[in-house]
Amino acid sequence: MRSIDSVETVGVVGAGTMGSGIAQVSATEGYDVVVRDVEEAFLEDGRETAAASLDRFVDRGDLTREEADDVLDRIHWTTALDRLADADLVVEAIVEDMDVKREVFGDLDVVTDDDVVLATNTSTLSITSIAAATDRPELVVGIHFMNPVPVMDGVEVVVGERTDEASVALAHAFSEALGKETWEADDRPGFVSNRILMPWINEGVRAYDEGVATKEDIDRGMKLGTNVPMGPLELADHIGLDVCLNATETLHAELGDRYTPAYLLRRKVEAGDLGKKTGRGFYEYD
Numbered sequence: 001m002r003s004i005d006s007v008e009t010v011g012v013v014g015a016g017t018m019g020s021g022i023a024q025v026s027a028t029e030g031y032d033v034v035v036r037d038v039e040e041a042f043l044e045d046g047r048e049t050a051a052a053s054l055d056r057f058v059d060r061g062d063l064t065r066e067e068a069d070d071v072l073d074r075i076h077w078t079t080a081l082d083r084l085a086d087a088d089l090v091v092e093a094i095v096e097d098m099d100v101k102r103e104v105f106g107d108l109d110v111v112t113d114d115d116v117v118l119a120t121n122t123s124t125l126s127i128t129s130i131a132a133a134t135d136r137p138e139l140v141v142g143i144h145f146m147n148p149v150p151v152m153d154g155v156e157v158v159v160g161e162r163t164d165e166a167s168v169a170l171a172h173a174f175s176e177a178l179g180k181e182t183w184e185a186d187d188r189p190g191f192v193s194n195r196i197l198m199p200w201i202n203e204g205v206r207a208y209d210e211g212v213a214t215k216e217d218i219d220r221g222m223k224l225g226t227n228v229p230m231g232p233l234e235l236a237d238h239i240g241l242d243v244c245l246n247a248t249e250t251l252h253a254e255l256g257d258r259y260t261p262a263y264l265l266r267r268k269v270e271a272g273d274l275g276k277k278t279g280r281g282f283y284e285y286d
Contacts, residue, residue, distance in 0.1 A: 002088055002115055004173035008032060011087030011112075013104055015046025015077065018121055019093035021149025024050045025178045027074040028063075028150075034076045034083050043077040050075065053150050085111050089174060091143055093121040096246050101125065102133035109134040117167050119143040123194050124250040127160035127187045137162035141171045144191065145180075147239060155180040160187045189254035190247070198248045198259070201239075204232025205262040208282070215282050233282040236265075237275035245269045 010026045012019050015037040023033045023046070037043050054068040063071075076083070084090060090108055094100060101120065108118050117139045120130055131140035142158025155175035159168055168184070175182045185191035190198065204222070208215050219231025236244050245266060251259040268274075268281060275281030 002117070002170070004170055004177060007088040007170075007174065009034065009087050011036065011084040011090035013037075013084070013090065013092040013108070014094040014121075015042045016093065017049065018145060018147060018149060020046035020049040021053070021147070022091055022093055022121065022145055023075050024053055024071065024150050027071045029178050030074075032074050032076070034078060034087060036078050036081055036084055038079060040079060043079065047072075047075075047077055053148075057150070081107055082111055084108065085113075087112060087116060089117050089119065089170070091119045091121060093145075096122060096125060096243075096250070098125050098129060101130050105130055105140070106133045109136060115139070117141060117170050119171060121145055122158075124190050124247045126189075127158050127163065131160050131162055138164040139167050141167045142185075142187070142191070143171050143175060144193065146193070153179075153181055155182045156191055156193050157182050157184045158187055158191050159184065163187075190251050194247050195251065195255075198244065198251055201232045201236045201244055202248055202259070202262050202265065205236065205265045205282075208233060209262060209264040237281035237283055237285075239275070240277055241265060241268050241274045241281050 009032045012023045012033060012035045015035050019035060023035045027033045035046060051072060054063065054071055057063040058065055058068050090112060092101065092104055094104060105118060118134065119141050120127065121144055122142060123144055127140060127142045131137035134140060140160055141163050144156035144158060146152035146154050157168060157171045172182050183192060189195065204218055207213065208218055215233045219234045222228055222231040230238065245261055248259055248261045252261065272278060273280045276285050279285050
């Protein structure tokens with residue numbers, strides 16, 4: 001199995017918010033990156049997302065224009081899965097659907113070299129089940145980045161039933177090479193982050209729906225009372241209400257009634273009010 005010193009090319013499957021962010025931070029640290037998605041339109045959206053993020057770093061003085069351009073030049077965008085054949089490490093960041101992920105990992109198992117670690121960015125799904133779609137379950141590990149990837153410092157490393165120690169060590173080392181700090185979790189529903197975060201958001205939605213306080217005061221109370229940068233409703237809008245609902249439904253199915261999604265959360269998603277990405281969630285956005 002390859003060590004962190006042998007990782008030169010990083011493959012990323014999925015060009016959405018998480019995938020483009022993973023590609024950006026990897027390229028920023030000098031890795032060559034190949035991003036694969038199924039449609040050119042998705043790739044173009046990912047490219048624009050990465051470019052806009054880098055522009056903000058330039059505006060703040062964290063990068064020069066030349067450095068930002070070099071980062072973009074190190075990211076290659078493709079719809080061809082076989083372009084990942086030369087990757088030394090692959091991180092999957094696609095939709096939170098077990099069947100789709102298992103299909104992708106089965107394909108990656110064929111396309112990549114036998115000693116390449118295959119990581120998933122899943123926030124709630126079983127690493128062990130995803131790994132079972134491959135002939136290398138010992139080389140499948142969770143590398144769960146926080147959103148937005150270029151800004152957030154933390155990465156959750158998740159250990160599946162068959163994940164070996166070397167793969168876990170590589171996951172920590174790679175994350176740290178990107179300037180992140182890591183923590184480790186067993187392969188249980190929601191791991192550490194979402195097992196605790198999603199009921200916090202869910203209860204914030206319930207409190208608002210039941211008239212405990214205004215949405216502004218719920219968020220203000222949590223920020224001032226617990227020293228978090230965002231309250232639960234603001235954070236839900238930032239993550240995406242559909243993402244929060246999907247994660248909560250997964251936890252509900254695995255862990256029972258204490259994770260029952262709040263009525264208002266489901267109603268917002270059904271209405272298409274998904275947060276910042278649609279311009280309306282619990283708050284309105286330009």
